[in-house]
Amino acid sequence: MPRVDLNLLPALDALLSERSVTGAARQLNLSVSAMSRTLTRLRSLTGDRLLVQAGRALILTPYAEELRERVSSLAREAEAALSPAGRRFDFTTLNRSFVVRAGEGFIDLLGAALMDRIHRAAPGVQLRFTPKPDWAAQPLREGAIDLEIGTVRTTAPEMITRLLFRDRYVGVCRRCHPLLDGTGISLERWSAYGHVHTSRTIAVDAALARLDVQRTVLMEVPTYTSAMQIARQSDLLAVVPHSCLANPFTPDHALANGLDSFELPVRTPAFSVSAIWHPRLDQDPAHRWFRAEVMQVCAAAYASDSMPPSLCE
Structure with a gap:
């Protein structure tokens, strides 16, 4: 022209x-x-x-x-x-599906709260959570995934990350487990019990290795949710992120599932849970709005770091 x-x-x-x-x-x-x-x-x-x-x-x-x-x-x-694209964006009329790769703990405890918040603001938006078998960056690059939630393990230098909350590992066991008999949870007692293990708790095993201590692992499962269910139905102990226990949206999640929690008798570093996305979507108004909603839900859920109370005397 x-x-x-x-x-x-x-x-x-x-x-x-x-x-x-x-x-x-x-x-x-x-x-x-x-x-x-x-x-x-x-x-x-x-x-x-x-x-x-x-x-x-x-x-x-x-x-x-x-x-x-x-x-x-x-x-x-x-x-x-x-x-500018943002000037003409109206999330109330947005009709879009966001694909999120997240762990089962986030989905179980925050999926409903996130969907409720989004649906009230933008009824035309749908969420699709996808499994997280690895931390490969290619689905983010190709647009198969809009947002990833978890620890940052990708080596892709272009990915953008924002901290959602800090987390730490805790122990879980069935309600009134003998370990919680009031005599204290020593490293020796805790490690001597049988454990159900997930591959994601390598930081705990690394801390134990520095002390020349090894857990008695009797079962290995792929997810924290599975580990919690096994612990609920047996005397096996499990290690899961604190965020898997409860939050203001699901305050009795662990207790309602017959589980009690305790601080680990070994020092392990806290870790960050972040939102991860490709720069291609960084300035997209719909994606920016969606990221903000995710961040608001996480801020509301994990602003405090209190442990659920034990119900065993």
């Missing part, structure tokens, strides 16, 4: 709506002489006079009448297309 100057669209719209060079100049905050020169350019480009004298007023030519509604719509569309 070498001959088209999009700045002429709002000028033409003003001239056709005002039917006055002076009125159009006032509307666009231009001088009357500048608007007169613009009208001359428009006449040259369209091959039509557009506005003609009728007594002391100007009237539209038949072609200008034909253009009037079209030009107004075109001017609005051109301005919207060439303005």
Whole structure:
């Protein structure tokens, strides 16, 4: 479009709506002489006079009448297309599905709260959680995943991360387990009991190895949820993130599932749970809104770090 100057669209719209060079100049905050020169350019480009004298007023030519509604719509569309994307974003009318890769603990404890918050704000939005078999960056790069929630283990340098909350490992066992008999949870007693193990708790085993201590692992399962269920139904002990126990949205999650929790008798470092996304989506208004919703839910859930009380005397 070498001959088209999009700045002429709002000028033409003003001239056709005002039917006055002076009125159009006032509307666009231009001088009357500048608007007169613009009208001359428009006449040259369209091959039509557009506005003609009728007594002391100007009237539209038949072609200008034909253009009037079209030009107004075109001017609005051109301005919207060439303005920052966020200015035209309205999440209440958003119709989109977000694919999130997250661990089962996040899904179980915060999935419903996140969906409830989003549905109230944007009824047309759907969430689809996908399994997290690894930390591969390719699904984020390809757009198969919109957002990942978890520890940052990707080596992809371009990924953007934001801290959601800090977490730590705790022990869980069935309610009134012999370990909780009131005599104290020593490292020796805790490690001597049978354990159900998940591969994600390598930080705990690394801390034990530095003390030359090894847990008695009798079972290995792939997820924290499975470990908690096994512990609930047996005398096996499990290690899970503190965030798997409860939060203000599900305050009795562990207790309702017949579990009690305790601090581990070995020092392990806290770890960060983050939101991870590809730069391709960083400035996307819908994705920015969705990320903010996730962050708000996590902030509300894990603002405090209290341990659920034990019900065993």
